[in-house]
Amino acid sequence: MVAPKNFLDFVDSNADKFIDRLGEAVAIPSISGDAARREDVKKMAQWLSNQLSQYGVETQFVPLGTQVLDGKTLELPPAVIGKIGNDPSKKTILIYGHFDVQPAQKDDGWNTEPFELHVDKDSGKMFGRGSTDDKGPILGWLNVLDAHHTLGLALPVNLRFVFEGMEESGSEGLDEYISSETAKGTGSYFHGVDAVCISDNYWLNTRTPCLTYGLRGIAYYQIVVSGPGADLHSGIYGGSVYEPMTTLIAIMSKLVAPNGRILIPGVYDGVQAADSNELEKYDALDYSVSDLESAVGGRIANSDDKATLLMGKMRNPSLSLHGIEGAFSGTGAKTVIPATVSGKFSLRLVPPQTPEDITQKVTAYIEEEFAKLQTKNTLKVEYLHGGKAWVADTNHWNFEAARRATEAVYLQTPNYTREGGSIPVTLTIADNLGVNVLLLPMGRADDGAHSTNEKLDISNFIQGTKLLGSYLYEVAEIAK
Amino acid sequence: MVAPKNFLDFVDSNADKFIDRLGEAVAIPSISGDAARREDVKKMAQWLSNQLSQYGVETQFVPLGTQVLDGKTLELPPAVIGKIGNDPSKKTILIYGHFDVQPAQKDDGWNTEPFELHVDKDSGKMFGRGSTDDKGPILGWLNVLDAHHTLGLALPVNLRFVFEGMEESGSEGLDEYISSETAKGTGSYFHGVDAVCISDNYWLNTRTPCLTYGLRGIAYYQIVVSGPGADLHSGIYGGSVYEPMTTLIAIMSKLVAPNGRILIPGVYDGVQAADSNELEKYDALDYSVSDLESAVGGRIANSDDKATLLMGKMRNPSLSLHGIEGAFSGTGAKTVIPATVSGKFSLRLVPPQTPEDITQKVTAYIEEEFAKLQTKNTLKVEYLHGGKAWVADTNHWNFEAARRATEAVYLQTPNYTREGGSIPVTLTIADNLGVNVLLLPMGRADDGAHSTNEKLDISNFIQGTKLLGSYLYEVAEIAK
Ligand SMILES: [Zn+2]
Ligand SMILES: [Zn+2]
Ligand SMILES: [Zn+2]
Ligand SMILES: [Zn+2]
Known part of the structure; x- marks a missing residue:
């Protein structure tokens, strides 16, 4: 079931509004690692909760306790959880994202103010701290909710949200919340979740959308x-x-x-060594030695073979x-x-x-x-x-839905990737809920999350919003 | 020729005065590495010149140019040179020392104010920055001059002095001065110098005076x-x-x-490997594995053999x-x-x-x-x-005089040592003047030059003053 045309059109015609909203989000310097910015992280939680509420999501703040930072005991920013839809005939998808960001100061080497979204129409890039990590993807979900609410369209699935404000600082408090909540069984907020979708990583290159199924x-x-x-x-x-x-x-x-x-x-x-079947998968990825060498800025690849290189950074x-x-x-x-x-x-x-x-x-x-x-x-x-490492089953309907959505929006077969680094919450969620977890990135390999001049391409934001929405429709289709 | 009894008695009976003078010198924070203390280094040069003058030494300030420090162009502190005696029948000895010191702040871990000499009569130790490196030894020479001037005794040798204020900061400017001055030949300030004595290093242990003849x-x-x-x-x-x-x-x-x-x-x-003759020299030194291990604070000596250890740190x-x-x-x-x-x-x-x-x-x-x-x-x-490394001939009369003086004052045969570290000015002086250079330390191995709680033992200051004076008499004796 392809996403309805009026949803897709709404996304295109509301691009400027979506970009303005991203500008609002970027303007809140919600740096979780800086005690002096703790109020901004809480402000960001409030802002996000308000946004979700206006589109019919029932939200709650989950207190996560305190931490000691720079010698002071500080309240942790609350997690923002949300719920929309309770139709037992529909699948229920849990969405995770984080609304805190890495530190940034103009004189670190930024060309523009890091906490003012700078939209460069010529290059099609939007610069700002959090633009791609992870406010852009979170706002992708808000855009989807906005479209459905405004158009009076029913969502094709039930949604649950967990947004945290401490991801860049070790997700303090979240693991305990997820395990204690899951332990409630049928009374748990997560009861009935069929699969999980996390949008907090990046394409393997700058050209090809991807689905990510493993983390070292x-x-x-x-x-x-x-x-x-x-x-x-x-x-x-x-x-x-x-x-x-x-x-x-x-x-x-x-x-x-x-x-x-x-x-x-x-x-x-x-x-295990990769068998020919697995090697073929890596050979199929849109990637080259020069993609690696231009990303690292040096001719230092330790192999001339694409599959060997990719396995070196992903699966070995x-x-x-x-x-x-x-x-x-x-x-x-x-x-x-x-x-x-x-x-x-x-x-x-x-x-x-x-x-x-x-x-x-x-x-x-x-x-x-x-x-x-x-x-x-x-x-x-x-x-x-x-x-521990994490590897998901790509034959699961969750991945199948994401593949179809990618092909519908981007007219491209996605790269299936593993990532070399860890996103610990992925493993926490997978282990506790015991359901399939999909990583569905919005941004590109060169977005520079955690770096100076972090950016998100406008096309990734807009097409990415369509992708997230389409994924929900494909889930609903497969679920039938 | 043993030093005259009235000289030796004068030193003993003027100990308090000498200690007060050391207190005056330590109170001037002449830190050459700190641009903010440059005026104090110059003040110290003036103080030293005044002291030398009152005992009949003709002094001059030698401008050494400028340096760039902490982004500012600063005038280097002048060297203080001095001359006393011009009797062609006497040997001429050049004395080197430095009146600048390492940085120090109480909260680095000092028990007392680093720039107030703290005299602890119980332990017999005097604490303060520069007490042993190198104000104590310089003041030893002042004490010798004081005694002879006050008693109306003629000095047994002609003396030339070179005192610098940049030793702790690479002796900037001094090498050029020494080579350009030496190049003047018979018109040089150093013309006629027969040997050199430098007192700016330490005993090998806390018990035995020593003469040092090599640097790595x-x-x-x-x-x-x-x-x-x-x-x-x-x-x-x-x-x-x-x-x-x-x-x-x-x-x-x-x-x-x-x-x-x-x-x-x-x-x-x-x-060359050490022959049995050389090995015997190291075996003869008053030193042990536990001297090393207590000095370094760990049982990490790389040999159980004393001579091997000493050669490891001195001559290999x-x-x-x-x-x-x-x-x-x-x-x-x-x-x-x-x-x-x-x-x-x-x-x-x-x-x-x-x-x-x-x-x-x-x-x-x-x-x-x-x-x-x-x-x-x-x-x-x-x-x-x-x-380069430097090694002097210990059979030279300069060392012979120092040995006799040590035996006369301390009633001990000195350790003959090489040092593992470098004192670059030694090589500059030796190479330019082409005469024998003797290192005749005043302080002990545990004085903590460059450390917190730097100290000089009162006995090393007083006996050391007698040693410096006696050395001049032994030089005169041998010169006959
Ligand atoms: Zn992130
Ligand atoms: Zn991040
Ligand atoms: Zn020194
Ligand atoms: Zn020193």
């Missing part, structure tokens, strides 16, 4: 090596003591080969060395022997890897390599944080 | 590895690109073994890894793939190593190891700064 997990570590009681002068003591940096660098050099192969024994256990584990805490890190030439140094690194995980299992292997290997060094420094391996 | 040189490098155009997110790109940190850590791990052995081919060329080359610029160096867990990282390391050099020769070997080796890694990152090896 993560396990983050630090290796702490200590020796003297305080930093030493290398002139005075160099050559007479075991130096922590020498020990640490020796260990860090044994974690991963220059080509990216992880050297920790057992780390690949259970990770990886290990990155991030840096060293405690050593000299400034410009210039300081002759210090640092007393205690912490090497930071993390692995990106894929099924069936788990942080628990990987931590055992990492720790055992590092302790073994450390013993071989026969140094008198001391060693500690610390697991700092982590999370 | 240094060659400081950074290895710059680049890849992407900007920092990348390890979730999005980890596994698909060659990461600069992986490349850098692999190279840094190939520079030095955990036990301190340098792995760069040819780096030990020409460095060493390599220390200092840190990495451009990588994540904070607390916490940032998932970054840094775009450009610079690994810093330095070698301490001994004869016949030179920075030029070592730089060729370091660069060739790193480029070769980099090629083996087969990465698409780019590499640059940069030599940041360096200086």
